[in-house]
Amino acid sequence: MNYNTIVVAPPIFPDVLEELRRHARVVDNQSGTPLDAMTLAARLAEADGLLAFALNPVTAEVLAAAPGLRVVANIGVGYDNIDVAACNSRGVIVTNTPGVVDDATADLAFGLMLAAARRIVEGDRFVREGSWTPKAQLPMGLDVHHRTLGIVGFGRIGRAIARRAVGFDMTVLYHNRRRLEAGEETTLGVSYASLEDLLEKADFIVLQVPGTAETRHLIGAAELARMKRTAVLVNTARGGVVDEQALVEALKRGRIAAAGLDVFEGEPDVNPDLRNLPNVVLAPHVGSATLATRHAMVWRAARNLLAVLAGQEPPDRVRS
Numbered sequence: 001m002n003y004n005t006i007v008v009a010p011p012i013f014p015d016v017l018e019e020l021r022r023h024a025r026v027v028d029n030q031s032g033t034p035l036d037a038m039t040l041a042a043r044l045a046e047a048d049g050l051l052a053f054a055l056n057p058v059t060a061e062v063l064a065a066a067p068g069l070r071v072v073a074n075i076g077v078g079y080d081n082i083d084v085a086a087c088n089s090r091g092v093i094v095t096n097t098p099g100v101v102d103d104a105t106a107d108l109a110f111g112l113m114l115a116a117a118r119r120i121v122e123g124d125r126f127v128r129e130g131s132w133t134p135k136a137q138l139p140m141g142l143d144v145h146h147r148t149l150g151i152v153g154f155g156r157i158g159r160a161i162a163r164r165a166v167g168f169d170m171t172v173l174y175h176n177r178r179r180l181e182a183g184e185e186t187t188l189g190v191s192y193a194s195l196e197d198l199l200e201k202a203d204f205i206v207l208q209v210p211g212t213a214e215t216r217h218l219i220g221a222a223e224l225a226r227m228k229r230t231a232v233l234v235n236t237a238r239g240g241v242v243d244e245q246a247l248v249e250a251l252k253r254g255r256i257a258a259a260g261l262d263v264f265e266g267e268p269d270v271n272p273d274l275r276n277l278p279n280v281v282l283a284p285h286v287g288s289a290t291l292a293t294r295h296a297m298v299w300r301a302a303r304n305l306l307a308v309l310a311g312q313e314p315p316d317r318v319r320s
Contacts, residue, residue: 072087
């Protein structure tokens, strides 16, 4: 009999939960009540594995309360909720779920781009409030087709966004820490640009970089000032990549045309100024929130976790 104990911090799909129960004792949270650091630490006191989500803080303090913990399997590509260095120092393996979120997140990035450019949310409100009359001045938007798209961060999701741009006949610029080989650029139909050139030339700028100390406030007042006044900024990366107060000022002053945001610096709290601006589209961090994608993410995280508990190398080990 296997005496491993697994703590599942978020509610998950019943079939995945049943699979975990076949291999270990499971402490679940199907009620969906968010677990703060103190509660999570208490549940981990005798745990061997943790299945976590973005809102579950796995800090050094939490780890100190979990002496037997061997693996933290995060449901998501990003893992800024986990102190990876502290895990490494304690011999705790960290895994994530790359690949399975790419298409869903790319879809949302394009959705935010279209919604912000074509003022779809404003139009929806216009109709619902009964403002659409024969003499009404309708919300005028910006064309997306045949424009220039700049993608900052060109990993799997960035490339998926670039592939979607083909259908809109867009010119695609990208900026990344490492430039692609010339042949790959040709295949994808993209051109490399410095961050400064990309900001100045692009009509639409999509941020898809990881949330790290190096990328914090990558886009601030100086960067926003480089953009076209007709530019639209989309952030489907991490909230801290953008200086939100600088963005608020740019949107208020018409320094850029609009923004589409799926992530925020203090989420789930959102800057009240952002909520009150008509030229920003807000989404509650739903880049991967489709049923099929989330199901695939949870299964992948579970397989990573079970691999470690079985003494195997997990497919998606985080090595940073």
